[in-house]
Amino acid sequence: MKKSLGPGTLAQPTPVWVVGSYDMEGRPNMMTIAWGGICCSKPACVTVSVRKERHTYPAVMARKAFTVSVPSQAHVQEADYVGIVSGAKADKFAATGFTAVKSGLVDAPYVQEFPLVLECRLLQAIDLGAHTQFIGEILDVKAEDSILDADGHIDMRKLKPILFAPGSSNYYGVGELLGKAFSLGKAIAG
């Protein structure tokens, strides 16, 4: 029996991604978001939603660029910190000891210590209410060798990205391999 929980942002799971930008004073900044996802295959695009009050908002709008750095679960504490504290009040790179690397493709920094990075050019900023959705074209994806499998694909069990559960506000890791997409279902297709 299903119970109504009312309107709410309770889709599960959501990712834990760190958005990198240069702020209005040119300082590298980062913020953690869970409202985001892939939104188009060609051009390859990713979306991240940010409130207008956030330090990241004018930064992305001004330079039309951002990065998405994907933390491993070993950095869950730092990723949470980056989501709690404003870049207006603290140098979050200094506080975490992380290294800001200037992207060679877009005018934004990424987090060297995180194993997966997307460098994005801002395509659209869609004001939806509390949040503005930034749609970025992914100009390059950079990954540590250590998270790639034998075929050169990102291995999620090596990357160990973090999941966020809206509602409970719990973080979870990635679990067991369940199988191959575009393959498992063929038995039903017959």
Place this chain on the structure above:
Amino acid sequence: MKKSLGPGTLAQPTPVWVVGSYDMEGRPNMMTIAWGGICCSKPACVTVSVRKERHTYPAVMARKAFTVSVPSQAHVQEADYVGIVSGAKADKFAATGFTAVKSGLVDAPYVQEFPLVLECRLLQAIDLGAHTQFIGEILDVKAEDSILDADGHIDMRKLKPILFAPGSSNYYGVGELLGKAFSLGKAIAG
């Protein structure tokens, strides 16, 4: 050392959600997507991206409505099937044995057998290229009692949603609890 993988939709992880709609003949249909996420807190909005060629596209455009049903990993085979086969060629509810429930709030059906459902009113359809991004206002969230924790929140370890890994096309389950958001990072904030 980071290696360039080129532009691509390689953000990790992405969700596995089933989008429900009534097709142009009024038949309930569903398709599996991994390009989506939450995009705004107020109004609560979720985004799902669909190619124009898909059977779901004109259905959502015509009725300005869709649902998101979140499968548990027990239904990973069915969820994959629903992403492989077109509703133009098969009755996917019949093939899977799933039950289409007409939403009382929007003109779209959801999957009774899946433990979590979002009922959405189409707010915007943004053509990005290969995909159109549907932004839906979440009018209600419905969850099985069995996936709620003692506080009434969705328990991701009970829901057991499926993750999709772009690149490898592997499906994964949810792993261990890593901690509480807006809390873990306080030690660094000092």
